[in-house]
Amino acid sequence: MAIHDPRPRVFLHVGSPKTGTTFLQDVLWSQRETAREQGLLLPGERFHDHFLATLDVRGLAEDPIYPERARGMWDRLAEEAVASDGNVLISHELFAGATAEQARRAVAALADRAEVHVVVTARDHVRQIAAEWQEHVKHRSAATFARFVQEVRDDHARTSWFWQVQDYAGVLERWGVGLPPEHLHLVTVPPSGADPTTLWDRFARVIGVDPAAFDTELERSNSSLGAEQAELLRRVNVELGDRLPLPGPYPLVVKNVLAHRILESRGGTRLSLSAEDQKYAADESRAIADRLAAAGVDVVGDLADLVPTPVTAEAPEEDPYAVPPDAALLAESVATIADLLVVLNERRAAVQRADDLTATAQEKPVRFALVHASEQRPLLRKLRGAYRAAKERRSDS
Known part of the structure; x- marks a missing residue:
């Protein structure tokens, strides 16, 4: 006979950037009352508080360039979460940038008083590399696409921001220390051309809400350039x-x-990668998918979604990195x-x-x-x- 755990279940959706996170967050925060009726608490006054919590967790809140409100924001969200009597979701993709020690401290603020689950949304690296370059440009980067791709390939130590947040197995490893594998959830983004609601359906199942109860026909934000x-x-x-x-x-x-x-x-x-770089990205995705399978985490979707078939160039291809x-x-x-x-x-x-x-x-x-x-x-x-x-x-x- 199963024993009921009276503690709240807190889902930490910690990444990764460019995996449909904005869409998922918009659906939930635009219908916060519906989420509450479904037994899901979104702590804080507004979604921005979850961004501020990422600064707090990553040791950036004391920097005077950030709002003073960021200081202590993680603890405030954690206290509200553990005081809940149902499911709780804390969600922001920048949590993926936390170090192992930062993630350990964040989870420790919850672990004694809540059943903690870590959720990562993931997409194949053939799409992710181009998407991340665009996001870097939207954050003031002056690097060309060709230079960005080469820097991703040359980072064998995996110390760059790209690999810090896009190595899905690594993100789950850092945030999941001490948690059972069944509390670590990887939600895969379906391949291009799939029904856009598929990702929402998968994510909703993990956090325990009825996907049909929410309107997903929202104006899409953070689209590609x-x-x-x-x-x-x-x-x-x-x-x-x-x-x-x-x-x-x-x-x-x-x-x-x-x-x-x-x-x-x-x-x-x-934007697209060259045939050679597509093969590199697919190979890297496959290696990460293998690590996830070996770790025994809960996969919602299919790990095959992370490993697209790279294009085989039958004729000399045009340079995809040529400047317009x-x-x-x-x-x-x-x-x-x-x-x-x-x-x-x-x-x-x-x-x-x-x-x-x-x-x-x-x-x-x-x-x-x-x-x-x-x-x-x-x-x-x-x-x-x-x-x-x-x-x-x-x-x-």
């Missing part, structure tokens, strides 16, 4: 020099507006400037509208209350929400 858009952003990073630092204004202005709002919405040439021609980048630059002007005008109009409402409220408060308050309440709520989101993004990343 085409080769032209990524190269344009890389050149902007070079031109910026020391201006718009990171951390600081760069995520708010460049990443969230230029990259996510404008460049992601435009078409472009799909200047004519294409010029056209992309002009279109991007036009889109930026539209965004600036939208924001100017919103600020002007808010200023007008403030002036009316100050100069004619009774009239404002009688005529404008009820009809402007949704706009004011929207403006306050946009302001709060902007503050969070300013301190994120």
Whole structure:
């Protein structure tokens, strides 16, 4: 007869970046009450607190460039988690960057009072290498795609950020010390072309919620850039020099507006690895999949999802790392400037509208209350929400 464990079950979704984490987090946090009705607590005031907790766990919270609120955030989330009477999810992909000792201390804050599970979402490295390069460019990197791929291949010691967070077996090893294998869950991202809800269905099963109870038709964020858009952003990073630092204004202005709002919405040439590099990536994925199988962790999906069949070039291939021609980048630059002007005008109009409402409220408060308050309440709520989101993004990343 099975013995019921009265302690809460805490799921630590610790990575990895570029494996559908933003989509999964958006589904849950946009429907937080539904999650609670399903018996799943998302601790903290908002998702941003989970980012701040990654800073705390990784020893970065004391740095004055980060919000003071980050200090002690892990312990606050942990205390809320262990006080729960059901399932709890703490989720952010940057936990994957924690060292073994940092991960051990984080789990120790929970282990005596909760049943701890570690979850890693994983995708094949043929797609991951290109995706990670784009993410580095969105975080101010000026490295070309060719240079980035070569640095990944040359890192035999596995000390770079890429291998720290993309060696899925290593992430589970660091975070799973002392936990039984059945408490370590690897959720595989299905191959390209698969139903996009498959990943959600797999993840929902692990954390104990009914996947059908949630709306997954959300606006997708953190999508891929085409080769032209990524190269344009890389050149902007070079031109910026020391201006718009990171951390600081760069995520708010460049990443969230230029990259996510404008460049992601435009078409472009799909980034791909050379045939030789695809074989390298597939071989590395296979080696990691073998380590996961030997460790006996709970695989939700199929380890075969991590090992795509590399392309065999029957004829000399075009150089996939060739920089887009200047004519294409010029056209992309002009279109991007036009889109930026539209965004600036939208924001100017919103600020002007808010200023007008403030002036009316100050100069004619009774009239404002009688005529404008009820009809402007949704706009004011929207403006306050946009302001709060902007503050969070300013301190994120």
